[in-house]
Amino acid sequence: MTDLFGVLNIGTSALLFQQRAINVTGNNIANVNTPGYSRQRLNIETGLPVDTGSGLIGTGVRSAGIERVYDRFLGVQLNEENANLGRWEAQQSMLERAEAVFDESEGYGLNQALSNFWDSWQDLTLNPSGQTERSVAAATSQTLADTIRQRYAELEQAQENIDASVEGAVDDINRLTAEIADLNQKIASTERTGVNANDYRDSRDQALKELSGIIAVNSYEDAEGQVAVSVGSGKPLVESGTTWQLSVQTNADGHTDIVWPNLNGGMVNITGEITAGKVGGWLQARDTKIEGYQNDLDALAQALMDEVNTLHAAGYGLDGTTGTDLFTGTGAVDMTLNPDILNDPNLIAASTALGGIPGNADNAIAINALRTRLTMNGATTTFDDAANTLVSRIGYDVQAAKASASNQADMMTYLENYRESVSGVSLDEEMVNLVKFQAAYDAAAKMISMADEMLDSLMSIVG
Amino acid sequence: MRITQAMMSNTFVSNLRRQTEAMLQRQEQIATQKRINRPSDDPAGMGRVLAGRSTLAAIAQYSDNIKQGVTRLEFSEETLSLVDDLVRQARGVAEGKNADGVTAEERALAAEQVKEIYDQVLQLANSKLGGRYIFSGNQTDTEAFTRDADYNATYNGDDGSFRIPIAENVEVTVDADGRNYFQDGADGGVNIFDELRDLITGLEDTDLAAGSAQIRATIDALEDAHVQIMNKRSEGGPKLYRLQATEAHWTNVKNVVQDAIGREDEVDVAQAIIELQNLQTAYESTMAAASQILRTSLVNFLK
Numbered sequence: 001m002t003d004l005f006g007v008l009n010i011g012t013s014a015l016l017f018q019q020r021a022i023n024v025t026g027n028n029i030a031n032v033n034t035p036g037y038s039r040q041r042l043n044i045e046t047g048l049p050v051d052t053g054s055g056l057i058g059t060g061v062r063s064a065g066i067e068r069v070y071d072r073f074l075g076v077q078l079n080e081e082n083a084n085l086g087r088w089e090a091q092q093s094m095l096e097r098a099e100a101v102f103d104e105s106e107g108y109g110l111n112q113a114l115s116n117f118w119d120s121w122q123d124l125t126l127n128p129s130g131q132t133e134r135s136v137a138a139a140t141s142q143t144l145a146d147t148i149r150q151r152y153a154e155l156e157q158a159q160e161n162i163d164a165s166v167e168g169a170v171d172d173i174n175r176l177t178a179e180i181a182d183l184n185q186k187i188a189s190t191e192r193t194g195v196n197a198n199d200y201r202d203s204r205d206q207a208l209k210e211l212s213g214i215i216a217v218n219s220y221e222d223a224e225g226q227v228a229v230s231v232g233s234g235k236p237l238v239e240s241g242t243t244w245q246l247s248v249q250t251n252a253d254g255h256t257d258i259v260w261p262n263l264n265g266g267m268v269n270i271t272g273e274i275t276a277g278k279v280g281g282w283l284q285a286r287d288t289k290i291e292g293y294q295n296d297l298d299a300l301a302q303a304l305m306d307e308v309n310t311l312h313a314a315g316y317g318l319d320g321t322t323g324t325d326l327f328t329g330t331g332a333v334d335m336t337l338n339p340d341i342l343n344d345p346n347l348i349a350a351s352t353a354l355g356g357i358p359g360n361a362d363n364a365i366a367i368n369a370l371r372t373r374l375t376m377n378g379a380t381t382t383f384d385d386a387a388n389t390l391v392s393r394i395g396y397d398v399q400a401a402k403a404s405a406s407n408q409a410d411m412m413t414y415l416e417n418y419r420e421s422v423s424g425v426s427l428d429e430e431m432v433n434l435v436k437f438q439a440a441y442d443a444a445a446k447m448i449s450m451a452d453e454m455l456d457s458l459m460s461i462v463g
Numbered sequence: 464m465r466i467t468q469a470m471m472s473n474t475f476v477s478n479l480r481r482q483t484e485a486m487l488q489r490q491e492q493i494a495t496q497k498r499i500n501r502p503s504d505d506p507a508g509m510g511r512v513l514a515g516r517s518t519l520a521a522i523a524q525y526s527d528n529i530k531q532g533v534t535r536l537e538f539s540e541e542t543l544s545l546v547d548d549l550v551r552q553a554r555g556v557a558e559g560k561n562a563d564g565v566t567a568e569e570r571a572l573a574a575e576q577v578k579e580i581y582d583q584v585l586q587l588a589n590s591k592l593g594g595r596y597i598f599s600g601n602q603t604d605t606e607a608f609t610r611d612a613d614y615n616a617t618y619n620g621d622d623g624s625f626r627i628p629i630a631e632n633v634e635v636t637v638d639a640d641g642r643n644y645f646q647d648g649a650d651g652g653v654n655i656f657d658e659l660r661d662l663i664t665g666l667e668d669t670d671l672a673a674g675s676a677q678i679r680a681t682i683d684a685l686e687d688a689h690v691q692i693m694n695k696r697s698e699g700g701p702k703l704y705r706l707q708a709t710e711a712h713w714t715n716v717k718n719v720v721q722d723a724i725g726r727e728d729e730v731d732v733a734q735a736i737i738e739l740q741n742l743q744t745a746y747e748s749t750m751a752a753a754s755q756i757l758r759t760s761l762v763n764f765l766k
Contacts (some may be wrong), residue, residue: 117524126528126532126627248608345529365626370634392502392513395503396506425468427761428760431765435765
């Protein structure tokens, strides 16, 4: 084996190996911008040496498989942080819509509507029989009721937008779990033959990361290289090649919930178990944050209607009528100005005296005094404060979501950079490799041509 | 650390995004002249701005009330001063025509003059401000006083008063009960209409001696009426002062609150522009650096 043919064999193995290495390098360069691609490396080892009596002599080079360069623990962390990023980004975008509903910066909001309402009752105090003052009081009451009702409806609209988004996300989840199950099968069958399924694994990592961004999942890889994915409190989504397809259901509030099919074909509601990922962020925005704003607004509307109506019904209109409510409805959802008052502002009960005493404004004064009365939150805040606090609360929530999303984005950038540092393709490095392999290829070719010449010399002696 | 092209371009992209975001925020602040453009820009500040706006709205309303109150008091003062003149004229008649020597013709002429005075006082007692009677209590759409053919006056109003809210739970009340001005109201006093009526009937009495006695009897009463009107007029002075002092107070508070809102809400334009310029410089340097570094690759140097 140490003859000239041995030299030719070594040359051939070197040529083949360098060619394959250039192939792998080329593939790395081609995928320099492919998301989730891990650079691949052709492992190299020496050919089995032979004993020639004068010691062991090598028989060239051979490849020991192609492997991807990656940090196996990084994947889990990336998925987790991506789920948190999805959660905060989703919450930020949805809460910003709620914030836009309560845009008070220009001064045409709830605050203004309340101020106008109180002012109109004070105007009425000075001229309780004035038709202008009465019409204005009716108009500001109507505006206040409309403002509260519209804000409530717009929050409802924001929740419905989330419902639609959740529905779309469930389709994405099902698509990704199916993809992961499919890749599981491919990876298992490829690796059973002893070959690394590098590209399939990259694709599966990428799918898992995308899935984590949508919904927080747990995943682990079994001995066969297949990942099991579960959601919430350990409800499986993917096991080997099997998937559990999620679906949506409308809950009692008319909103979209996510359900998971159990073995008996029953549907288990997992909405409350989803804490992170885009869907988690949406659900928290919908069921905790926006729902909370609605409750606050509703509490404001109900207390306002209670207090104002109690006083108003006890007073007397200009025509002597009594027992009229100023507002009708049950809460923020349907608060309106009593249509009778809209038609006839003389029904506004500015007076406390029996009959219709035009100059008696005691009731208007009493209603106006509600402006500074501590009526809300267990008699600790005024209506104005409660409304302002709601606006501030939304502001705080958006600010917090923004800050968390920004921190999370920084965290992801750090992790992505770390991943890139390990697995990313560096063109400079690949170019160096290319030069290196090319030079080795040239040298191997030279060696073959030299061996050929030597054989020629030998043949000419024989010939 | 191993650095790849993707890391560099990702870092550039995220830096450029951060910088454009910060520039956009400054631009918005400069364009709107406001530091807080949505609640999340500064939730606590927004809360203070809103509370300040509520206060401003309340102050504006109180100032409005005070203006109306001042008008009411000044109008009332003007009316009462005219009434006072008329009452003094009537007393002059009573003083001048009570001698037994004054002839029936002279008395008849004087009686006509007093009737004129009576109706003028009645007209003033039925004064309206903004379409509402000011001396008929809360019955603001009812004529305060009416008289019959024998000059007997009837009060048609009630004991209501005009209430002017000037601050939280603070109000100035103006007596609107006409009886307290023109009749023997709740705290006694002179019934001006009755005295004028007595003066008229005294002047018209054909028994000149009895008539003279009746005329004389009204002199002191009309003097008391003058004092009564003066007392009511002097009630208005301190109230007017209180209203004006409160108005001055609100003007000061308004400035303070506006300043406070301004401090929360208004952007320091000079500072925002400087910040914007700094950001722009950083942005341009980032781009310059990016265009230099991203272009560089080993590929360019391999032949």
